[in-house]
Structure formats: C-alpha cells, structure tokens
Amino acid sequence: MTFLRRGIIGLLLAYLLLPILMTLVYSLSSSWTELVPKAFSLEAWSHLFGDPKFWADGGRSLILAFSAVALSIFFLVPTLFAITLYAPKLSSALEFFSLWPFVFPGVIMAVGLIKIFSTPPLAISGTPWLLIPAVTVVVMPYAYRAVANAFESADVRQLAEAARSLGASDLQILAWVIFPTVLPGVLSGGVLALSAAFGEFSLAQLLVGSSWETLPYYQYLTNSQDGHKSAAISVLAFAIAWGLGSFALGLRSSDNLKDAVTLA
C-alpha cells in the first residue's frame, strides 16, 4: 500500500515539477537539438538581467500588482464592514458578484473598457490609469476571499460594538480597529491576488500594450526572439510566486502560533 501511495505522490510531483525543471534546464542551455542539451551557458540569464527594459517592465508589473491589490483591499474592507454591520443579508449577494470577473473573459472586459475610455471626457485608454483599475476588478475575487476570511476569523461585529460603546464613529472604528485587526489575515490571503495581478496578461496587452509594458508583455515579446530567455523569465516568475506563497503560509502559521499561545 505504501508503495502504491508513494508511487502516486511521486508521479504527481513529477507532473508538477518536471515542466518547471525542464524550463530551468532549457534556460541554462545554449543548444538543445537532441535528447540532451549539448552545451550550457548563463547567456540567457545575463541577457535578461542586463536588459534595462526587463527591470523597467518588472518594476511596472510590481507597481501594477501592489496598487491593484491595495486598491481592492481598500474598497473591500469598508464594503464588507458595512455589509457585516448593516446588511448581513446582502453578504451572499456580494459573494456572488465578487465572482463575476471570473465569468467574463478578460477580452470582453478589455474591449468594453477601450470603447468607453478611448474618447473624451476620460480618454485614458493605453495608460496605467485604466490598466490599474481594470486589474483591480480582475483580482477582486481573490482579494474578496482573503478579506472575507479575515472578517470571519475576527469577530468584527462585536469589535465594532465594543468600539462604538466607547464613543467611536464608523470611520474611527474602521481605521483604528477593523483595518489593523484584519490586515494580517488579508495580507496572507492577498498574496494569491498579488500573483494574479503580477501575471495578468490579456488586459495588459489589450489595454496598454507597449505603451506601458509589464513583465508578462515583455515575456510575450521575448518569446518570439529568444526561447531560452523566455524560459528564464518563466522560471523567475515561478520563483517569485513560490516565494510570495511561502511568505503567506508563514504569515498564516504565525497566526496559528498566536492562537496556540492564547489557548495555553
């Protein structure tokens, strides 16, 4: 039995890791025309890191990801706060609507946005001012889950009542109690939203394209020129996502640690 179990787990791991491993090997090879690569080199990686455009595009991607996630949290926390306190019946409706960005393909959204925002009064098509809000909407489902989970694990209603009986207004409760209380949970859950925003391609291509290039678009351009370099970007993107993920898990387990201390 254990043999079978180990076999299955091994197969699964191979299925998940092999493509990444092969991509890494490909990024390090200089010529690979037969079964095994003939020669290895760091050329693709040094090209990548030596390209100022890579750094500029990576920077834009980071700006995009962090501002989209920050915006979505900024909108979601007060919304969930209001719903939890004043209209708990609406929470299932909100949950339903939060999934809509999953339902509509990015292309549809992009086309619609371009149509509206290409002409005055708000001709912001092709600028990050359109891309960031659009990506904010796209990552909303991930961010919603993160915020909703954080709200559930903290008794927001009771905390708000305690603060209110001490004389605090809704705004004070939100800024001094609710935001700081839910933030650690939101951050650990929000990493998923962060990597979704970081890797967002279709909106980036259609809405801004080369006028405000992000890393996925950079990779798309590289793909047709240098496969090895493109592979290097893939590996790098995976490493970043993996790093963020472990960081989030770390945050979560330190939360658990706090609970353990509390119970003791």
Add this chain to the structure above:
Amino acid sequence: MTNANAISSVNIKLENIKKTYNGKAAVDNVSLEVKPGEMVSLLGPSGCGKTTTLRAVAGFEIPDSGRVSIGDQDVTKVPAEQRRVGMVFQSYALFPNLSVAGNIAFGLRVAGWEASKLNARVSELLEVVGLNGFDRRSVLTLSGGQRQRVALARALAPNPRVLLLDEPLSALDAKIRAELRTELRRLQLDLGITTLLVTHDQEEAMSMSDRVVVMNQGRIEQLGTPRDLYATPASPFVAAFVGAMNLMPAEALGNSGFRVSGQTVNIPNLENKTGRLGVRPEVIDLKPLEAGQSAAIQGVIELVTYLGADQQVILKVGGDTWVARVENDQVFGRGQKVSLEIPQNAWLWLPA
C-alpha cells in the same frame, strides 16, 4: 481602590419596550427602572429577551416601540456612540491589535483626552482591576480572567454613565468566575455605578445584584430582590429557575388538606386551592422509619450524593421524584424508608 472617579449615578428607565424579529416578539412590553447606583440582573434562559433588552439600553437595538432613558434623558433614538455607556461582552471583544494599555485608552483617545491625563487614567484603571505592570502586554497573551478585567477597565475608563454587562463571566472557568463575581460586585458598589447585568446563571444573578428581573419569552416574569424571588416566587417558572424546588401538582381536599405525591398533608396557612405545592430541598428534614412505622409524608431513598458541606438525597415519594438537601452527619442508604419532615410555613402554593 482609588476613588478618583466620583461617578454621579444616574438611573436607567425602560418604558414599554417592544422588539419583534420575523413576527416573533423578542421583547414584549418590558418596563423597568434601575435606580441610581443599583445593580440589576436580567435573568432567564436563552431567547428570553434579556440580551435584546440590554442591547436596547446600549443602543445596538432600536426598539419597535417604547422609550429608553438614561439619567432621565430620552436616548431611544440616540446612536450608541453618543450614549456614554460602558459595555462588557461575554467574548471580551478586546482589540487584538492593541496592547492592554491601548485597549483601556481607546475610549479616551476617541474622546480626545490629552496624553498626560490619559496615561494617568490608564494607570489608575490598571490598578483598579489589579493588572499593574500589564500595560505593554498584548491582550492575546492574557488568560480569560485577565482579558475580562481589561475589558472592564476599558469600559470604565471614559467615565460612562452606566455599566452594561452582557454575560461577562460565562466564558470563564468556575473558579475564576466566582472570584471575578465578588470582585465585580465590590467594584460596582465602590464606584456606585448603575449597572445592568445579563446572565442565564441564577447564582450569578442572586449573588451580584440588588434586584433580579426574571424574564421568560420576552416578558418580565418577576422583579424583586434575590431574597424575595427565592422566598416567594410568583410563578412555577421563577420557582424552577431561581434555585432548586420540588414542585408537585397538588389537589385541594378542603379543610386545609392537600393531596400531593400520593400523600395527604395538612397546611393550614395556605389557601386551599388545587394547583402546585413547592418545597425547597434544604427545608426538608429526613428521619429514618423502622419497618411498620409510617409518617405523614414518606419516601424511599434512591440516591445519595455527598457534596462536602451537605448531601443531596433523591427520593421517590408516591410516584414522584423529590430532592432533599440535608446535613451530612446522617448516613442514608439506597432503598431506605424515611419520613420527610417539612415545616408548615415552608410550603409554597403556586398555580398549576
């Protein structure tokens, strides 16, 4: 206890409070006045409306009709944050992102106290609740009892007009609960702050309050001092909820005779009406009966539970189960026949 905060006690007045949820009355025409400096408990099973009543005073529920006043000011429509009430919750509701001192200072920050006055007030309250030196601790590292002390200090810090306690001790261990109960009452008396307490624990209600309001199905069943409630419960519900009572259907036989649990007893000081007769377990005395002997009320012992200070004896009398609490110098055995000696003035008559 420092008495630096002279609280001017005010009353709480509820007039014909009604609150309905989904067509069901949670609070049904409740009127009540808590006098200045008084501690009153709302006692009842879950769903009896006690919490909704308290929340109406706090401002977390707006009654459908009726009037809530604090210190003779009509606050029925006043938002909770402007009522100046201190509230303590069962789940503590401490702010997890703030230290002990940060929690206690919260209400003062909101009110815009200047730093030196604020710090002095926080140290004063740490002293009052016996948590000196805990100011920088995270509230997440505290025990349940310590957390509730912080919550109490936090509620008292901004000099609230009244104190509202929502099952404040229910989440605590029995020992801490008993300790904090005494402390809470002593503090309330020292401060002279008008206090409304919600609890489902009759012992808590009896031991802590000047008066107890027994609630059932959204209504007040009885309002009185703990002594009154115990000695003269107004209804079978109160009799059963406040303390233990043997409460048996009784048939009036005329001439002060009653038929209860298959026995005939003579109780001249009660009106001879069919209803229920009640006897507290501790007023019953048990005398062993020899074979062939009989008594006015006799029963057979089913179970004896030794409780340290006294013992609890479960008996079968007629077909009914009775409970007696007797001193522990006598040793009883299962199946033993005994006479139940009950003073005539210890009987209570209640409607069926």
